[in-house]
Amino acid sequence: xTEPTKDALPITxxxxxxxxxxxxxxxxxxxxxxxxxxxxxxxPSGSGKTTLLMVLAGFTRPDCGSLRFGDDEVIRTPPHLRxxxxxxxxxxxxxxxxxxxxxxxxxKLRKRPKAEIAERVAKALDTVQLGGFGERRIDQLSGGxxxxxxxxxxxxxxPRILLMDEPLSALDKKxxxxxxxxxxxxxxxxxxxxxxVTHDQREALTMSDRIAVVNHGRIMQLATPRxxxxxxxxxxxxxxxxxxxxxxxxxxxxxxxxxxxxxKTAHAVPEAAxxxxxxxxxxIVLRDGPVGGMNTFEATATDVxxxxxxxxxxxxxxxxxxxxxxxxxxxxxxxxxxxxxxxLGLAPEDTVVIDASEQ
Amino acid sequence: xxxNSDTAPPGTAAPERLNEAGLRRDxxxxxxxxxxxxxxxxxxxxxxxxxxxxxxxxxxxxGADGSFSLENYERMISRKSYARIFVTTFQVSLLTTGICIxxxxxxxxxxxxxxxxxxxxxxxxxxxxFWTSLLVRTYAWLVLLQxxxxxxxxxxxxxxxxxxxxxxxNMTGTLIGMVHIMLPFLILPVYGSMKAINRDLMKxxxxxxxxxxxxxxxxxxxxxxxxxxxxxxxxxxxxLGFFVTPAVLGGGKVIMVSMQxxxxxxxxxxxxxxxxxGVVLLVLTMAILWIASRFLKLENLxxxxxx
Numbered sequence: 001x002t003e004p005t006k007d008a009l010p011i012t013x014x015x016x017x018x019x020x021x022x023x024x025x026x027x028x029x030x031x032x033x034x035x036x037x038x039x040x041x042x043x044p045s046g047s048g049k050t051t052l053l054m055v056l057a058g059f060t061r062p063d064c065g066s067l068r069f070g071d072d073e074v075i076r077t078p079p080h081l082r083x084x085x086x087x088x089x090x091x092x093x094x095x096x097x098x099x100x101x102x103x104x105x106x107x108k109l110r111k112r113p114k115a116e117i118a119e120r121v122a123k124a125l126d127t128v129q130l131g132g133f134g135e136r137r138i139d140q141l142s143g144g145x146x147x148x149x150x151x152x153x154x155x156x157x158x159p160r161i162l163l164m165d166e167p168l169s170a171l172d173k174k175x176x177x178x179x180x181x182x183x184x185x186x187x188x189x190x191x192x193x194x195x196x197v198t199h200d201q202r203e204a205l206t207m208s209d210r211i212a213v214v215n216h217g218r219i220m221q222l223a224t225p226r227x228x229x230x231x232x233x234x235x236x237x238x239x240x241x242x243x244x245x246x247x248x249x250x251x252x253x254x255x256x257x258x259x260x261x262x263x264k265t266a267h268a269v270p271e272a273a274x275x276x277x278x279x280x281x282x283x284i285v286l287r288d289g290p291v292g293g294m295n296t297f298e299a300t301a302t303d304v305x306x307x308x309x310x311x312x313x314x315x316x317x318x319x320x321x322x323x324x325x326x327x328x329x330x331x332x333x334x335x336x337x338x339x340x341x342x343x344l345g346l347a348p349e350d351t352v353v354i355d356a357s358e359q
Numbered sequence: 360x361x362x363n364s365d366t367a368p369p370g371t372a373a374p375e376r377l378n379e380a381g382l383r384r385d386x387x388x389x390x391x392x393x394x395x396x397x398x399x400x401x402x403x404x405x406x407x408x409x410x411x412x413x414x415x416x417x418x419x420x421x422g423a424d425g426s427f428s429l430e431n432y433e434r435m436i437s438r439k440s441y442a443r444i445f446v447t448t449f450q451v452s453l454l455t456t457g458i459c460i461x462x463x464x465x466x467x468x469x470x471x472x473x474x475x476x477x478x479x480x481x482x483x484x485x486x487x488x489f490w491t492s493l494l495v496r497t498y499a500w501l502v503l504l505q506x507x508x509x510x511x512x513x514x515x516x517x518x519x520x521x522x523x524x525x526x527x528x529n530m531t532g533t534l535i536g537m538v539h540i541m542l543p544f545l546i547l548p549v550y551g552s553m554k555a556i557n558r559d560l561m562k563x564x565x566x567x568x569x570x571x572x573x574x575x576x577x578x579x580x581x582x583x584x585x586x587x588x589x590x591x592x593x594x595x596x597x598x599l600g601f602f603v604t605p606a607v608l609g610g611g612k613v614i615m616v617s618m619q620x621x622x623x624x625x626x627x628x629x630x631x632x633x634x635x636x637g638v639v640l641l642v643l644t645m646a647i648l649w650i651a652s653r654f655l656k657l658e659n660l661x662x663x664x665x666x
Contacts, residue, residue, distance in 0.1 A: 078565075079565045080568050080569055085566075086566045088559045088563060092557060092559035094560060095582070096581045109568040109573070153567070157568070
């Protein structure tokens with residue numbers, strides 16, 4: 001392209017609050033998005049993740065706070081001067097323009113010469129694998145194609161920051177999986193700081209460099225997908241990401257204790273009044289009997305479900321707590337029967353104790 | 360439906376087409392029943408519209424002596440007064456449509472941006488005049504606009520003007536009354552097409568770098584064109600045949616085709632001349648509709664969304 005490649009910009013959010021009446025949509029939010037990073041805002045609906053994105057884009061005016069792109073304070077800059085790429089949940093393609101008209105619109109606004117517009121539009125459409133679709137009308141496109149046009153329109157003017165608001169939520173699962181990979185490649189290729197909003201945790205885990213889990217207008221944890229899944233900072237994150245069984249535990253010497261039974265853990269136990277043991281279904285395993293070095297639990301199988309690639313075992317611990325276990329299906333190993341006594345093993349590395357006091 | 364396992368055992372002959380005749384008869388009966396629902400209205404239209412219009416058409420070709428003649432149509436071409444009447448009719452209709460657009464479009468835009476509850480109240484306010492008699496509204500304007508009417512009284516006492524303005528029995532009064540009556544016909548389709556616009560589109564335009572004014576002309580306005588053209592067309596066509604309001608507020612100085620028709624019958628008892636005018640008006644209206652239908656989607660006239 002004709003302009004020199006611009007560098008990605010870091011985003012600095014400081015103490016942003018937005019209230020709607022008594023409701024805190026954003027409650028003193030501060031967050032740093034590193035330049036070139038793919039950061040996902042993940043949270044349930046109404047958590048404030050979209051509000052935060054709208055503040056970044058300039059469509060929602062916060063009550064107070066600071067927002068910087070690089071070194072520039074932009075909190076009072078109107079949206080049309082922020083120079084951000086953005087895709088919308090509804091795609092927001094202009095129905096009265098062709099595909100090329102849509103993609104070329106930001107360049108037209110920037111008064112680029114016609115030849116350059118045509119060239120850059122063609123290149124952007126190639127990037128999203130829609131080469132030759134320029135003259136199509138929007139209503140002639142499928143959902144996946146519209147999504148690609150929306151992406152092409154958002155990147156054609158080479159913004160240094162790209163915002164995406166649940167871009168894949170309207171697509172069917174197969175197409176969504178494929179687009180996740182494509183967007184990820186695109187991100188690596190284009191070097192834009194990307195802020196992505198989704199309520200789909202799998203999507204967030206698949207695509208992000210880091211994930212900010214949002215709830216009640218606050219950032220609950222900002223971490224890499226792996227840290228978020230394996231070392232959640234609090235009960236909300238542990239609950240929201242993945243499935244788990246939680247057991248109330250107390251601090252014991254060298255670890256924790258559950259119902260008087262000492263449990264070994266390879267991780268630090270948080271300093272908190274209330275502690276819980278988080279057990280992921282795929283981290284706990286079925287054992288024939290007690291195994292040295294592992295924490296073991298005796299349980300009774302209540303339900304066994306064959307799921308093709310794996311099986312799901314529901315069991316009840318001695319104190320009545322229900323626990324789920326997911327194991328791989330291999331060979332012809334017999335599955336436990338309902339009512340059968342089973343021994344479950346949990347390695348110390350997988351014994352994760354979380355702070356259950358804050359919510 | 361043929362599943363892999365549960366099909367008929369091999370060797371059985373292809374099954375005959377079960378119940379074919381019966382199913383076809385059911386379909387026919389259903390269509391007949393549907394047609395039956397429409398028949399009272401269709402009968403009514405035949406009796407009060409098709410037959411009288413056909414008769415008018417026939418009468419318009421009868422001369423004064425009752426034989427076939429084109430004299431009713433020739434008169435329209437030869438007499439200057441008729442040309443003037445047609446010019447006035449189009450002038451009044453165009454001006455009314457234009458003023459309705461200038462007043463109605465911004466109002467519809469304002470309404471479309473209101474929160475739902477307020478928008479509904481605004482919509483009812485716009486529709487309110489529909490539930491009042493046309494005649495009552497027209498005479499109300501007469502009362503308001505006359506020499507010693509409310510408008511002149513207030514204007515003079517507030518010192519806005521010194522002498523009573525001539526607001527009625529002329530073009531001004533005709534336009535004021537007609538715009539008032541026609542405004543809802545323009546606002547409703549325009550409002551409908553505005554409400555149908557996804558708000559994200561304006562955000563997208565703005566995000567891509569368009570100043571709000573630019574975003575309006577590039578994105579919002581083009582998407583309201585179907586509603587605007589449908590509304591404008593409706594107002595224009597209704598104006599062409601309008602009688603009561605121009606007759607009362609024009610005070611005989613603004614003569615439109617419909618008034619000339621009445622005059623031909625009441626004053627000259629010339630049914631042929633009146634019929635010929637009616638036929639010309641009808642043909643003109645149909646021609647305009649036909650031309651418009653080549654550029655517009657006319658289903659918008661029925662108040663549907665755009666697109």
